Amino acid sequence: MLKFVARRLGVMVLTALALTFVVFYLTNLPPNLEKLARTEGSVRMTDQAVASWIENNGHGGSVFGRYAQWLGVAPGWVLTDDKGVTRGRCIRAGTDPAAASSYCGVLQGEWGFSTVFKKPVLESVLQKLGSTGWLMLWVMIVMVPTSLLMGVLSGMREGSRTDRGLSIIAIATTATPEYVSGVILVAVFASVTAGVSPILHEWGWISTKTLFLGTATSAMDNITFWNFALPVLTIALYGIGYIARMTRASMTEVMVQQYIRTARLKGVRFRDVVMRHALRNALIAPFTVIMLQFPWLLNGVVITEALFNYKGFGWTLVQAAGNNDIDLLLGCSVVAVLVVLVTQLISDIGYVFLNPRIRLA
C-alpha cells in the first residue's frame, strides 16, 4: 500500500512538472512577452526597445532556465544596468540587493506579482480560492447526493418507469452546458421580463423585482439562498446528469450480477439487496468519476463565475488570461493542476479502499 502511494506520488510529481512546464512555456511565448513589454513599458516602444526590455527583465535566455528560476530550483536572475541599479527576480524594488535570497520560485512561496490586481499572486489566488471553495462546497453538497440517489434509483430496476424518467432527466442535464443552463435559469428565475419573477411580483409574493438574483457578486460577502442558488445549480446540473448516468450504468451492471441473484434467492429483502449487497459494489466506479470530475467542474466554475460575475478563482483565471497577466495565470494554473492531481490521488486511493479485490501488496 505504501509503495503504491509512493509510486502514485512519483507519477504525480512528474505530471505536475510536465504540466507546469507546458503552461510556463505557453504563457512565456515571445508574443506574450512582447505584449507584456508594451503594456508595462509603453505601447509605442520600438521592436528593439521591446527586445531589450524583455532581456532586462529576466525574460531572456532559455525557457528551461527561466522555468527553473520560476520553480525555484535555479537562482533568480540578477542584472545591473548602466545606471548601477541592481535588479533581479528576488530583489524587491527599494530593498538591498545583497539581502535578497538567491532562490525565489514557486517552491519558496514567491509566486510573482499580478499586474491586473497589483497584488502578490499568492495572496490574490488564495483569497479567490476561498470564494470558489464555498461555491464548490455547495455544489458538492447538492450534486453528489442528488446524482447518486438518481443513479441508484434508476439503476436498481432497469427499464422501470422511474428509470426511464430519471434517465431522460439525466441525459437532458448532460446536454445542457453551464452557459446554457445558466442562461435558462436566469431567464426563468431572475429575469424582470420573463419567467416566474414578473408573475410573482404582480401577485405580491415577492417584494423584489426578481425571485433570485441574476448576479452572485453580493455572495462574495454574504452568501444567501437567493444570491447563491442559481450559480450552484448551474454548475451542479451538468455534473448531476453525468454522475447519475455513471451510477446508473454501474448499478444496472451490478444488479444483474450473480451474487445479487444469490442474495435475492437467500431471501434478502429487495431494500437490503440494494443497500447491503449492491451499493458498495456499484459505487466504486462513480466514486472515481466524481473525483475525476474536478477538472470538468473547474470548467463549470470558470463559466459560472463569469456568467454570474462572482469574483472567485475562475473569474481570476479569465482576468489573468484576458489581460496577459503571466504570473497570475501561472499561479492559477499551478493551483488548478494541483487540485486535479490531488483529486486523482484521492480517487486512486479511494478505489483501492472501496474495492477489496485489489487490497494487496
Added chain:
Amino acid sequence: MDETTLLSWGQIIARILQQFLPVWIALIVTFILSIRYKRKLGLYGKLFDSPVGMVGLLLVLFWVYTAFFADMIITMDPIAQFGRVKNPPPGTPLVDPKDGQYAYFLLGADHLARDVFSRVVMGARRVLMIAPAATTFAFMVGVTLGLPAGYFGGKLDTALSFAANLVLAFPVILLFYLLVTPEIRVTGIPTYLAAVLFIFPVIFFCTLFNSRFFTSPPKRNLYVGLTLVIGLWAYSGLAFNMDPLGVWSMDPNLLNVFVSVVFVNSPTVFRIVRGIVMDLKARDYVAAGQTRGESAWYIMLWEILPNARGPLIVDFCLRIGYTTILLGTLGFFGLGVSPESPDWGSTIDDGRKLLSLYLHPAITPALALMSLVLGLNLLADGLREESLKD
C-alpha cells in the same frame, strides 16, 4: 396589418414552421423510408425500435437538414445589421423593409440589430461543419494510438498513457486559454500541432489497406497510392495552407480552434480504444490470426477494430455533442472562430450581458445548442441500447 405592431406568438411560430419547410419534407421522407426498410438497415434500422433513439435521431436530423438548407431557411443576412433599434423583441417588423426583404425579426434581433433567427440557423451550419469533422480527427488520432497501446502494452503503452493522462489532467478551459489566442498563431504552434494531428488519418488508412492487401500487391498499391495522393494533398492544404490547387484550406483562426478541439478530445478516445483492445485481444479469433502469421496491424485494424465498433459509434455520437459544447465554450469566452461568426457560443456570449433585460438574443441559441446535444445524447443512448440487444 398595422406596420408597427408586433407579431403574436402564434404568428411567429407559424412563420417559423413555414421557413423550416424544406427540413420538414426531408425529415418526413427520411423517416418514412427508414421505417419501411428498417429490417434491412442494420443498427441504424434497429434505432427505429427504440423511442429514445428515434427522438434523438429526429433532433439530430432536424439540425443536420437545417444546416444543409440554411440558405433557404434564413430570412436575413445573419451578419448584416438592420436598423438602429437595439434588441428588438421577437416579431418586430423592420422599420423600412426593402423590396423582397423579409419584413420581420422573427425571433427579434440582438444588440447590433442582427436577426437572431437567421443567426441561429446559420450557426447550425457552422457547428455541424466543425464538430463532426473535429470528432472524426480526434477518433483517427485516438484509434491509431490506442490500438497499439492496448495491443502491445508494455513501455509503449506506459508512455502513451502518461501523455494522454497529462492532457486529461489539464482543465480544458485553461488549455483553451493557452492554445486559442491570437498570440499563439504567430508562433506557429497550431500549425505544428496540425502537422502532427492531421497526419494520423493518412497513416491510419495506409496501414489499414496495406495490412489487408499486402497479399495482392496490385490491389494494395492502388489503395495505398490513392490514400497517399488524396491524403497528402488534403494534408498540405489543411495543415500548412500550401495546397497547390487551392482546394483544401483552413482559415488560421479556424485551424487554431479545430486543432485545439481535436487535441483535447483525442486522449479520451485513446483511453476508450485502449480499454476495448485490452479486452478483445484475449479472444480466440485474435489468437487464430496470430497463429496464421498475420501482422500485428492486420489483427488490430481488421480483427479487433470492427468488433469495437459498437461502443465507438456510441461514443462518437456523444463526442460530437461534447465537441459542440466545447465549441460553444470557446465562443462563450470570445475565443471562437471569429467575432462576427454566428456560432452559437459567441451568440450566447453576446446576449448574456443584457440577460436580465433582453432574453431572446441569448436564449434562442442556448436552446438550439441544448436540443442538438440532447438529440446526440439520446441517439447515443438509443444506439447503445439497441446494440446490446441482439
Added chain:
Amino acid sequence: MTDTTWDASKPILEIENLSISFFTRMREIPAVMDFSCSVMAGESMGLVGESGCGKSTVALAVLRDLGKNGRIVSGTIKFKGRDLTHMGDEELRHIRGSEIAMIYQEPMASLNPAMKIGAQLAEVPMIHQGMAKEDAWKLARQIIADVRLPDPDRILHAYPHQLSGGQQQRIVIAMALMSKPALLILDEPTTALDVTVEAGIVDLVKDLGTKYGTSMLFISHNLGLILDVCDRLCVMYSGEAVETGNVIEVFDKMRHPYTQALFRSIPLPGADKNTHPLVAIPGNFPLPHERPPGCNFGPRCDYFKDGLCNAAEVPMFPVPGDDRHATRCFRWTEIDWEAPMTLKASKPKTPIGKVVLKMEDLKKYYSVSSGGFGSGTTKVVKANETLSFEAREGETLAIVGESGCGKSTFAKVLMGLETATSGSILLFDENVQSTPIQQRNTDTVSSVQMVFQNPFDTLNPSMNVGRQIIRALEIFKQGKSDEERHARMLELLDLVKLPRAFAERMPRQLSGGQKQRVGIARAFAGGAKVVVADEPVSALDVSVQAAVTDLLMDIQRENKTTLLFISHDLSIVRYLSDRVMVMYLGHVVEMGTTDQVFQPPYHPYTEALLSAVPIADTKVIRKRIVLEGDIPSAMNPPPGCPFQTRCRWKSLVPGGLCDVEMPPVKMLEGGHQVKCHLSDNVLATMEPVIKVAAE
C-alpha cells in the same frame, strides 16, 4: 420450520404441467412446456439435457426468479403442498434461502466480492430465524467446518477473491446449508471446476444430502455425474421432459429415442474411434421459436414415423412395471429397445508414419511481477518443465491435464506465439524453438495450425464465414486468383460438411458446432500437417461433440494429420487418442500409449484423474479416490515432486524423498514413462480404477 400441514410421505416438490415462456418485443418464446416431476423427501432428482433444453429455467421457476421477461404461463409448482406460482413476494422471500436453497454454476460470481465470507453466511439465519449476530457467525463457523474447509476462522474473515475456486464452491454450499433447507437446487455446481476438485465437491454434496436429509434437484449436462449423485432423473429435450424415472432403470432400460441417442453419442469405456465409433445425433437442436409440430425430437429421430410423430403433441406415457418411469414417445412400445445399435462401418486405423514433431527438454519460464501494483518482486513461473516427446504422422497425441498444468503454454510455444526458454522443437527436421511466428516461413506456419476451444470466440463476429476462410487461404498463399480461392473455400466447407450457402453467413447465425466446423476448415486451409486442438469440443453439447470429433478424425485419416488433442476429459481422450501425455503443474507426469496410461500401473495423479471422471454406465465400477485440497498455483509450486501435496501414495516412498527431490522419469515396459519416486514393486500393486462388471 416445517409446515405442520405437510405430510412427509407426500412429495416435497411437485411440479405439474408447468409451462414457462419468455416474452420479447417480437414474440413469445416458450422455454418449458408441460413439464411435470416430483421430488420426495430425501430424494435427489437429476435434470439432464443439452444447453437450451430449459433445465435451468425449471430450477429458477421453482424459486420464482425468471427475470422481467420470463413468466409461468400455466401449471403449478407445489412445495410442501403450497403452490409457489401464486405466492406473494413476502411469502416467497421466507421460503427462499430458508426452505429452498440454490447452489450455482460459477462460485466466484455467486459470492459478493465486497463482503466478508462470514457476513454473507451469517446473513441467512439472521434473516430467516432472526438469529443474533454472534450466534449466526458461530453457526457459520461450524458449517464451514462441515464443508471440510481448513482454518474456518481465517475463512470467515476472508473475502471471496482470497479463496480458490473449489473453496468458493464449498462456501456457496455452506451458504445454502445455513438454514437447513428442505430442498437444495444445484445448477451445474461443478462445471466451472477442475475434475479432481469436482470429485471432492460431488462427494461433499452426497454426504451432506444424507446428513441433513435434504432433497435435491441436481441440474447437469453430464450423465455420469447424474449417475453418481441422483436417485431419479428427468431427461429434457427442447423444453420438454422426454423421459423420467429411476436412474438405474433409465440408464439400463431407456424408453425414449433421445435418451438412447444421447447414450450412443457419449464416449463410454469400450467405444473406440475405429471399431466402435460414436453415433452422433443428426441435425441440430431446434431453436425455441422453430420447434417442429408434434414430437420435438421427431426430425432427428431414427424411429420417426410421418403422420404419427408430427401429428399431435405427445403426452407422457407411463412405463408399466417400473418405478414411476415415463416416456414422451408414441412409438415406445413398438421400438425394439434391445436391438444392438447398427454399427457404422468400422474405419481403418490410420497408419502411423514418420516423426514430424519432436520436442526435447523444452522449458518455458515466465517472469511475472507479483502483487497488484507491481511491488517490485518478480517471480518466475515455470509453465513448462523439461518437456520431451515426439509425435508421428497420422497420430493422435492427447495432452491431458487440469488448469495450470501448462498445456496452453505448450501450445503457444509450439505455434510460435511464444519462444521457448530452452530446449528444442524439431518440426519436420527444422528447429523452431526460438523462431517466433513472424519469422517462420509460410509453409511452416500453414502446416501447424490450431483449433480453439470456445466456439463463440473462435470466429471474428464481424466478418462472414467465407471471408474468414479466404483470408486464411490468402495468407497461406493458396490459389492464384480470387476465384480460385473462392472455389477452394467452398471445397473446405464441403470438407467440414457445412452447406456452401454458409459462406455468406455471419458467425452469429451459426450454432456452436457449426462455428467449430468453420474453425476446423480454417485450420486446414493451408493443408495443415500438425493440428493442435485445444479442447475443441469441451464447450459443445454432447450430441454435437460426437459429430465434431468424428469430423476431426475423418479429416485426420484423409490427410494423415498429426493431431495434438489437448483435453481434460479422459473419456474422449480414451476414445480417440493413440498416445496420451498427462501433465501436472508444467511437468509431464506420465506418457504412453492409450492402453498403457489407462491401465495400471499409473502415476498417482493419473489414477486420481481417472477415478474423478464420472462415467455414465451402470456396469462400470469405479474406485473412489478423492484428492485433498486444490491444485497448487503455478506461481508457487511445492518443492520436490509437484504432486506431493495431494498424493495418496506419498507415504510409501521412503525417506520423505517426495518433499525434497523431483522424481526422475521412470521407463516402464513398452516405452511407458512415469515421473514418480514409487518403486516398481509398489507400482505393480496398483489396481485398475475402472472395472466393467460382468454382465
